[in-house]
Amino acid sequence: MLIGRMKPLSLLRRRSSRISASNTEPHPSLVEAYHGTHLHLDPRLLSINPIKSPPISPRFSESIASNRPNSSNSFLSLLHSCTDVLALGKIHGLLIVRGLTQNLQLQTKLIGSYGTFGKLECARMVFDSIPDPDLYSGKVMLKWYIMNERYMEAIGFYTCMRQRLQEQDNIVFSLVLKACVKLLDLDEGKKLHCHITKVGNPDCFVLNVLIDMYAKCGDMECARRLFDEIQERNVVSWTSIIAGYVQNDYAEEGFVLFNKMRWACVEPNEYTIGSLLTACSALDSLHQGKWIHGYMIKDGMGVDSFLGTPLLNMYVKCGEVTDARSIFDELCDADAVPWTAMIVGYTQMGYPVEALKLFSDEKWTGIVPNSVTLASALSASAQLKDLNLGRVLHMLGIKLGLDEYAAVMNALVDMYAKCCAILEANYIFERTSPKDVVTWNAMIAGYSQNDLGYEALIFFNQMRSDGCLPDAITVVFDEMRDRNTVTWCAMMGGYGMQGDSIGSIDLLRKMLKEDLQPNDVTFTSILSTCSHTGMVDEGQKYFDTMSKHYDIVPSMKHYACMVDMLARSGKVEEALEFIERMPMQADISVWGAFLHGCRLHSRLEFGEVAVKKMMELQPETPDYYVLMSNLYASDGRWDEAFKIREVMKEKGLIKLPGCSSIGMDNGLHSFALKDMFHRHGNTSPNFKVFSEHMVQ
CATH class of the missing domain: 1.25.40.10 (Tetratricopeptide repeat domain)
Known part of the structure; x- marks a missing residue:
């Protein structure tokens, strides 16, 4: 049995999460040294975290004591060989005591050393203490902001650099542009572009990063204009613009540019190939995908984890599961991404057993499934209508902390509904917040599949009142394998209730294309829709058609x-x-x-x-x-x-007269408009009693 082979608990034996306490106490040697020089600095900027650092090496301490460094070269050597942040604090303290804080070379090296240990506050303190910093020291500080993913601070530091330094170069521009790309900050990117243009002479590397910035921020018009202005385009230029078009859902334009790239005799690299494989997936273009695969083989590009995943995805999206599995088996160092992609492919193409076998294979127990992996496994169990397996996967999701992810909750609703556990499906549905279109679709389909048509219609109307378009339910309808006249009529009625006559009529045309015979209910739905939307001519045509072409007596x-x-x-x-x-x-x-x-x-x-x-x-x-x-x-x-x-x-x-009723004290009590007394002889006012009962 598949459940026995899954061993879900073995998936939980993973590395424990890294939790470290922070200690913001200032390092004693720094505090003492700065107090001795009468510098007025915030002690919090001198904080070192000893918990994260190993104790100072005795040999390193002996080296400091025996050499008694005085010259800048001695300190440069010590900084170069420093391997922990505590030792760095001691060296910094010695620099202050020996009066070497004005040495630009030492201060720049100290900035880099603090950056290595992630102590950017200390690094920034050192930079700010330099009376006359040069461009190189600024670039070191900026680089470590980027290396530590402190992108907002990098942009802020660049503003400070412009105030303190008269010049910037292309390395500075490329670093700040990278921060804009990571933050998807188009406004800051445009400001920087203006400054680059003002300074003049941007090199090809900066122009390529600018193209990448505009593309990733979704402004393909500016990206293309900049690309066209480049006189000498290299492979990075071509790859940046091609990747931009693919990422912004212009896959066909990406292929057009690839052909131009070949005409320009520029050879693609692995990044170009990866973008083109993604374009093939978006276009469901198996022919072009196989051509690119052949090019990879001819050019000697191996199927590694970088190109293997987009190649696998391409075959999966194009329905070639066997080829996808061959690529997957070639990956020697496959991680969670290709493993998940293969499971998703099996599930989407209707191979649930293969998907679950791969999910439970002991070879992959070292990989922790993510929300997409678990959702696909749940979808596979739904296809098999294996409720017990679905519950095992549900428990696994709880233990891995994945049960609150939207994809997993939607898959749980779908699984329980398809396994006829409609109460459990409804329980998960009620817990899901916010509910997206997929959530509603799964629940409506579940009610329909369990012959609860009335409840399905209630949910359909509720979905519409929550702002979901009628097209959303079409997703469920389109995935139904056994659509009959009843389901078509139900869909038409749903569109009709929302006043979407065009959608309702379009469904009738699709129904006729599937050679399904419309019945009297079909035409009732269509005529009612035409009536509510004022389509008199269309309604008259369908009324005449029902008797002339389908022998239905009105x-x-x-x-x-x-x-x-x-x-x-x-x-x-x-x-x-x-x-x-x-x-x-x-x-x-x-x-x-x-x-x-x-x-x-x-x-x-x-x-x-x-x-x-x-x-x-x-x-x-x-x-x-x-x-x-x-x-x-x-x-x-x-x-x-x-x-x-x-x-x-x-x-x-x-x-x-019209009246309303309320159940109270094991009885049914009625009252009419402006009725202040009981209708069965009791002359005491009942309005207050009813109001109190309703509040309760």
């Missing part, structure tokens, strides 16, 4: 839809003529639809005809008499309204 519902369509659009006379031409006597629903249109367009003379017909069909129903009386009253015909009320009295017809 029922009273179809006639009522047509009358409603004509009257609602203001064609009251045509609606009345249509009723008179009906092959059977119109019932209450037809005349009610006609009356609704008359009231919408204030055609009271036709409304009077409708009400009289309704009174003839159901003479003992008081509602129609009241309706007729109200109709006369709205037109100022008070005598006629009074006569109708008299007729009601003669016939003993009483219109019961």
Whole structure:
């Protein structure tokens, strides 16, 4: 059994998370040294974290004591051989005591040493203490901001550099541009571009980074303009613009540029190939993907982890699972990315057993699954309708802390729903926040698959009220393998309820293309949609088609839809003529639809005809008499309204007032509008009691 081979608990034996306490106490030697020089600095800037550092090597301490460094060269040698931050603190203290803090070379080396240990506050303190820093010391400080991923501070430091230093070079520009790329900060990138243009003479490397910055920030127009201005483009220039187009969903333009790149006799590198493989995946272009794979083999590019993953993804997206598995098996040092990609591929292409075998293979127990991996495994168990396996995976997700991820929660809803555990699916659904389109789709599909159509419709309406478009539910509908007339009609009705006549009619056309015969319910949905959206000509066409081409005899519902369509659009006379031409006597629903249109367009003379017909069909129903009386009253015909009320009295017809009910104290209590007393003889006011009960 697959469950026995999975061994989910073995996946939990991983490296423990790194937790380190911070110690912000200033290093004693630095505090003492600075106090001796009468420098007024914030002691917090001198803080060293001894917990992260090993104790000072005895040999290193002996070296400091025996050599008694005095010259700058001696200190440079000590800084170069320093291997821990505590020793660095001692050296810094000695520099201060020996009065060497004004030596620019030593201070620059000290900045680099602090940067090596990630102590950027101390490094910045050293830089700020230099009275006349040069460009090199500024570049060292900037480099360590970038190396430690402190990108916001890097941009801020660049502003400081411009104030203190008169010149900047291309290395500085490239470092700051990298920070803009990492932050996706287009505004700062544009400001820097302006400064680069003002300074002049940017080299090809800076221009390439600018192209990359604009592309990654989504401004392909500026990226392309800059690319076209470069006179001597190298492989990095071409790769940057190609990757930019692919990343911004212009994969076809990426291939156009690749062809131009070949015409320019520029050979692609592995980064170019990786971008092109991603483009093939986006375009589902297996032919081009295989051509690129052949180029890789011809050029001697190995299938390593860098190119192996996009190549594997390309074959998966193009449906070639066997080729994808061959690539996966070639990867010697495969990590979580290709492993997950292969599991996703198996699941998406309908190979759930293979997906779960790979997921539970002991060879990969050293890799911790991520949320995408677990979601794919849950999807595979859903395809197998294996509830026990799904629950094991659910427990694994809880132990790995992945059960709160959106992808996993959506997969859990889908798995429980497909395994007929609808209560558990609903429990996960209610816990999911915020709910995206996939969450709603999974729950609606689950109700539909479990023959709970009413609940599915309720969820569909709730989804719409939460702001999801009708197209969202099409995702579920399109994935259904056994679509029949009932499911098509349900979809049409859903679109119709939302007033999307175009979507509803488009579904009918797709249904006919699948050689499915529409039934009377199909045309009821279509006619109702056309009625509510005012598409009279389309509705008339489908009404004629149902009898001429599909031999469906129109029922009273179809006639009522047509009358409603004509009257609602203001064609009251045509609606009345249509009723008179009906092959059977119109019932209450037809005349009610006609009356609704008359009231919408204030055609009271036709409304009077409708009400009289309704009174003839159901003479003992008081509602129609009241309706007729109200109709006369709205037109100022008070005598006629009074006569109708008299007729009601003669016939003993009483219109019961509308009321509401509330369950309280094991009983049902009713009350009407402005009703302040109990309707069953109790004269005590009940409004306060009802209000208190509702609050409870």
